Structure formats: structure tokens, C-alpha cells
Amino acid sequence: MAVAEEALRRQLGKYKFRDLTIEELKNVSKTYPNFTFSMNTYTFKDGSQKDLLNFSGTVPVKYGNSYNIPIQLWILDSHPFAPPICFLKPTANMGIAVGKHVDAHGRIYLPYLQNWSHPKSTVIGLIKEMIAKFEEELPLYSLSSSDAARQSELLSYIAKITEGETDMKSRSKIGGKNEGCFNKITVVGAGDLGIACVLAVAAKGVADKVILLDLSEGAAKGGTMDLEIFALPNVEISRDFSASADSKVVVVTVNSLGNAQTYLDVIQSNVDLFKGIIPAISHYSQNAVLLVASHPVEVMTYVTWKLSAFPKSRVIGVGANLDSERFQYILTNLLKAEVLAKDAWVIGEQGEDKVSSWTSYNLAANQTEGMAARNSRQKVANRAMEVLKGKGQRSWSVGLSVADLTDSILKDRRKVHSISTLAKGCCNINSEVFLSLPCILGTKGVLEMAKLEEDPLVQEKLQSSAGSIHDLQQQLKL
Numbered sequence: 001m002a003v004a005e006e007a008l009r010r011q012l013g014k015y016k017f018r019d020l021t022i023e024e025l026k027n028v029s030k031t032y033p034n035f036t037f038s039m040n041t042y043t044f045k046d047g048s049q050k051d052l053l054n055f056s057g058t059v060p061v062k063y064g065n066s067y068n069i070p071i072q073l074w075i076l077d078s079h080p081f082a083p084p085i086c087f088l089k090p091t092a093n094m095g096i097a098v099g100k101h102v103d104a105h106g107r108i109y110l111p112y113l114q115n116w117s118h119p120k121s122t123v124i125g126l127i128k129e130m131i132a133k134f135e136e137e138l139p140l141y142s143l144s145s146s147d148a149a150r151q152s153e154l155l156s157y158i159a160k161i162t163e164g165e166t167d168m169k170s171r172s173k174i175g176g177k178n179e180g181c182f183n184k185i186t187v188v189g190a191g192d193l194g195i196a197c198v199l200a201v202a203a204k205g206v207a208d209k210v211i212l213l214d215l216s217e218g219a220a221k222g223g224t225m226d227l228e229i230f231a232l233p234n235v236e237i238s239r240d241f242s243a244s245a246d247s248k249v250v251v252v253t254v255n256s257l258g259n260a261q262t263y264l265d266v267i268q269s270n271v272d273l274f275k276g277i278i279p280a281i282s283h284y285s286q287n288a289v290l291l292v293a294s295h296p297v298e299v300m301t302y303v304t305w306k307l308s309a310f311p312k313s314r315v316i317g318v319g320a321n322l323d324s325e326r327f328q329y330i331l332t333n334l335l336k337a338e339v340l341a342k343d344a345w346v347i348g349e350q351g352e353d354k355v356s357s358w359t360s361y362n363l364a365a366n367q368t369e370g371m372a373a374r375n376s377r378q379k380v381a382n383r384a385m386e387v388l389k390g391k392g393q394r395s396w397s398v399g400l401s402v403a404d405l406t407d408s409i410l411k412d413r414r415k416v417h418s419i420s421t422l423a424k425g426c427c428n429i430n431s432e433v434f435l436s437l438p439c440i441l442g443t444k445g446v447l448e449m450a451k452l453e454e455d456p457l458v459q460e461k462l463q464s465s466a467g468s469i470h471d472l473q474q475q476l477k478l
Contacts, residue, residue: 011039012053015077024080025055028123032057042074042085044242052076056089059131063138071108071130073123078283083116084123085242086130094140102139109239114215117276182208183410186244186285188277189254190214190224190237193293196399197251202232204403206410211244212237215254215277245284248443249406252277252304253293264475270294271303271476278307289409289445292317292420293398297350298469299476301420301434306478314445317420319436320346320354322393322401324418327356330384337380344381345418345438346388347452349465356381358453359416359438408441416450417441423466427452427459431470435462 008025012018028035035057042052053075058068074085086108090096098104112121112129185207187197198212214224214237228237236243244250254277256269274294281290290308292301292315301317308315323346331341343359358377408415416438423435426449438450452458 008037008053014051015053015079017078017080021053021075021079024123025053025075028055028127031124032059032127034058044245048245050077059127059134061131061134061138063135067138067140069134069140073126075123076283078279080118080121081279082241082283083113083121083280084126085240086110086113086126088139090140093142095142097137097139097141099137099139101133101137107240108139114239115276117272121276184209184211184247185249185251185406185410186211186213186247186281186288187251187253188213188215188244188281189252189294190216191253191255192395193398194251194253195224195227196395197253197293197402198227198232198235198399200396200399200403201406202235204407206403206407207248208234210235211247213241213244213281214239241280241284244281247281247285247288249291249409250281250285250288251291251293251402251406252281252300255294264472267296267299267472268476270300271478274300274303274307278304282308282310288314289443290315291402291405291409293402297420298434298436299473302432302469302473303476303478305422305434312422312446316405316439316441316445317434317436318398318401318405319420319434320348320350320418321405321436322397323354323388324436324438325401325404327384327388330387331380334387335380335384337384340377340380344384346385347418347436347438347458348462349435349469353461353465354436355458355461356385357455357458359450405441409443409445412442414440414442414447419446421446421449423462427462429463429466431466433466433469433473435465435469 008022009018012021015021025037035055037053037055039051040054041049042054043049054072055075056070056072058070061067061069070089070091072087072089076082076084088096088102088106088108090106096102096104096106101109103109108130110126110129110133112126115121183206185201187194187201187210190212194212198210201207201210212224212227212235216224224237227235254273256266256273281288290304290310292304294300297317297319301315305312305315327346328341328344331337331344345357345359346354347357348354405417405419407413408417418436418438419441420434420436421439422432423429423437424432426437429435438452440447440450
């Protein structure tokens with residue numbers, strides 16, 4: 001046993017959490033001694049390959065009679081912080097029963113995988129849920145001899161997935177274009193906001209490929225089903241984190257729909273949800289800009305930054321980008337203050353505590369005239385803010401804002417946006433909180449923070465928001 005464990009340890013040399021992985025596999029061997037372990041090449045949907053540990057065996061399922069269902073689990077090199085990739089491994093006389101938890105290629109989808117969170121989630125727990133779901137809906141059936149030939153073709157396809165010969169890879173070679181060089185965006189979450197982001201990004205034409213990562217349980221429904229029916233060019237729907245690999249931008253739109261009673265409970269529920277998402281998307285797209293649209297955006301952007309361990313420049317929130325664009329539009333088109341609009345921004349905390357500010361403004365040299373100009377400007381800004389209060393933020397509105405931000409990032413426009421960014425060091429803020437501030441965006445995320453005009457009242461409001469957000473963050477369990 002010691003010799004076998006040492007050999008396994010050498011094979012897992014590139015695994016980030018090797019000891020944790022070995023301990024868990026030892027537990028699997030004790031519970032399911034029929035499983036066999038090996039290292040093989042796995043090909044992801046984007047054509048990239050990795051040598052991964054996998055184990056194959058059968059799990060006992062009672063469905064009237066007793067059945068031994070053959071499965072194969074691939075263990076990612078970020079295990080146990082990322083869930084295994086699971087397949088059925090039917091023999092030539094077995095057919096795959098496509099259902100809520102199994103697709104036509106034998107890929108297994110379970111709530112346990114979607115909600116994976118170390119240390120609560122384990123391979124043993126995964127197999128137990130797999131057995132329970134298979135006992136509700138048997139995933140395999142016996143083929144007649146006339147169907148066996150067709151089944152062998154399917155098995156050959158599945159084998160190619162695990163041997164690194166996918167159709168994706170073949171298409172990449174034929175086309176002569178490297179998929180990794182594409183402007184690829186992943187939107188995490190298939191609710192109204194996620195779908196709105198996909199449609200807005202697709203309409204703006206900013207990406208070569210858009211992945212909608214649907215983490216909901218069961219088969220596609222609602223808007224996701226409609227996206228599949230009315231297939232859009234370059235849009236792919238997946239429930240597999242690996243589909244997001246090598247994204248330039250990952251947009252996070254998910255929000256927990258739990259039964260939390262207090263505001264703190266709601267946010268903690270979102271934090272728990274992010275624990276199973278952010279490490280996985282960060283693993284597959286290590287150079288991406290993470291753009292958070294989940295609520296509350298300031299806190300969830302901070303959580304994303306902590307869970308991803310990305311540099312602060314590549315973790316941002318949608319913040320007040322939509323409000324700022326509307327604010328500038330109102331100043332220019334409704335109040336005819338085009339000169340003022342150029343440098344006007346909505347900043348700070350989303351909601352009632354947001355404030356207007358300016359990045360630069362050439363006041364008159366004379367002090368009296370300067371004061372008059374400042375008062376006049378503030379009156380116009382106050383009128384614009386009053387008009388802005390009547391404008392709600394619908395999913396499609398935020399989707400358009402997300403498309404605007406991704407356009408600036410992917411095309412390296414170096415345009416100024418009011419987005420959630422780490423505010424520590426600005427306006428005498430000393431805590432690690434994210435607030436909306438005017439920032440120049442490019443392919444690396446935040447390139448530079450624009451300098452705000454000094455205004456004691458604005459700084460006081462920003463410091464107040466920072467204090468309340470920091471107090472809330474201190475109560476969260478990360």
C-alpha cells in the first residue's frame with residue numbers, strides 16, 4: 001500500500017493539493033474497492049488537454065432489480081476545491097437514457113456537483129447522491145443486438161473525449177485559428193440578468209464566443225431553453241465549468257435564492273454560493289477580468305477578489321456604470337449641460353447612498369466667480385440626480401451596461417467608467433472595500449483610477465459607505 005501511495009504521489013506531482021486528494025482517494029478505495037485508478041489525458045471543450053487522475057468502477061443501484069452502473073470520474077488538479085468531471089461508462093450492450101442528470105454523451109450532471117464546496121463536498125458524498133438520483137431515474141438500459149452497433153459508435157466518441165481527440169480539437173486544426181486567441185466571454189448564471197448579458201454582448205458584437213454557464217439544477221428551462229431553440233451564432237450554453245476555459249472576461253450574475261431571513265443571511269448565502277463558483281472559474285481562466293454583477297455588488301466584488309486571489313486590477317463590479325451613463329445623458333440631453341456632463345460621475349455605493357462627483361472642472365480663476373460656478377454646477381447635478389432616481393435598473397439595462405464594460409476591456413478602449421474597484425487609499429479610506437470610482441479600463445482591467453475633484457462632502461459620504469460596508473464584511477464567513 002505504501003509503495004502504491006508513493007507512486008500515486010509522484011503521478012500527482014502537478015496537483016495543487018496533492019495530500020488532500022490522496023487522502024480522499026484512499027477513502028474512496030475503502031468504500032468502493034472495485035474502483036481502479038489511473039492517469040490519462042483529458043481534453044476539455046476548448047481543445048486544451050491535461051493529464052488527470054481518473055477512476056473507474058461500478059456503483060450499486062436498486063431500480064426494481066439491482067444494477068451495477070459503470071462510471072468514470074476525472075479528478076481536476078485543483079481538487080478538492082473543484083468538483084470531478086463525471087461520465088457513465090456503458091458497455092456495448094448498454095444504452096444511455098438521456099434525462100435530467102445525464103446527457104446523450106454520458107456526461108453526468110448533479111446538484112452536488114453544481115453546489116460543490118470544500119470541505120463539505122467529498123467524492124464519497126458525490127457517489128452517494130449519484131446512486132440516489134440513479135435510483136429515481138435509471139441512466140442506462142439494455143440494447144437489442146440491432147442497436148449494439150450504433151451504441152459502439154457512441155462509445156467510440158466518448159472514448160475520444162478521454163483520449164484527447166474531440167471534434168473541437170479537429171475543427172481548430174482545420175480552421176487554422178487558435179481558439180485561445182478568441183475574445184471569449186463567459187456569463188455565469190442563467191437567470192434573467194445572465195441571459196440579458198448574453199443577448200447584449202451578442203448584439204454589440206464584442207466577443208467571438210459567449211459561454212452561458214447554467215448552474216441551475218435539471219434540464220434547460222425558461223430563457224435558457226429559448227436560447228437553445230433559437231440558437232444564436234457564437235453562443236454556447238453549458239453546465240460545465242471547463243467550458244469557460246481561457247475566457248478574457250467572466251461576468252458573474254448569480255444570486256442565491258435561499259430562504260434566508262435577514263440581510264446578512266442573504267449575503268452569506270451568496271458568499272457560500274460564490275465559494276463553489278469563483279475558485280473554479282479562476283482556475284479555468286487565470287488571466288481573465290472578473291466582472292461582478294451580483295448583489296450587493298460592492299460586497300460580492302470583494303468576495304470575488306478574496307476567493308480568486310486575482311490582482312485587484314482584474315476584479316471589478318458593474319458598480320455605478322449604468323447610473324453614470326444615465327447621469328451624463330440627462331445632463332447633456334435633458335438639461336443641456338453638455339460641458340458639465342463630460343466629467344460628471346455617479347460614484348460610491350449602489351442605492352440611496354450614491355453621490356455625484358467630477359473628475360475635473362475648470363472653475364473661474366476669481367474666487368467669487370468660482371464659488372458661483374460651483375453652486376450653479378451643483379444645482380444642475382442635483383436636478384439630474386432627482387431625474388435619475390426615477391429610473392429603475394432592469395435586467396436588460398444592466399445587461400447593456402455589462403456589454404459596454406466588456407467592450408472597453410476586450411477592445412482595450414482605455415475609456416473611463418464608474419465601476420466597483422478597491423477603494424483603499426482613496427479619499428482617506430483605509431479598509432479593503434470596493435466602491436464605484438471612475439477608472440480607465442483596458443485588457444488588463446483597471447489601468448488607472450481617474451483623479452476626483454476634492455470635495456469634503458463627497459469624501460465624507462464615501463468614507464461613511466466604506467465604513468458600513470467594511471462592518472458588514474467583517475460579519476461574513478469567507
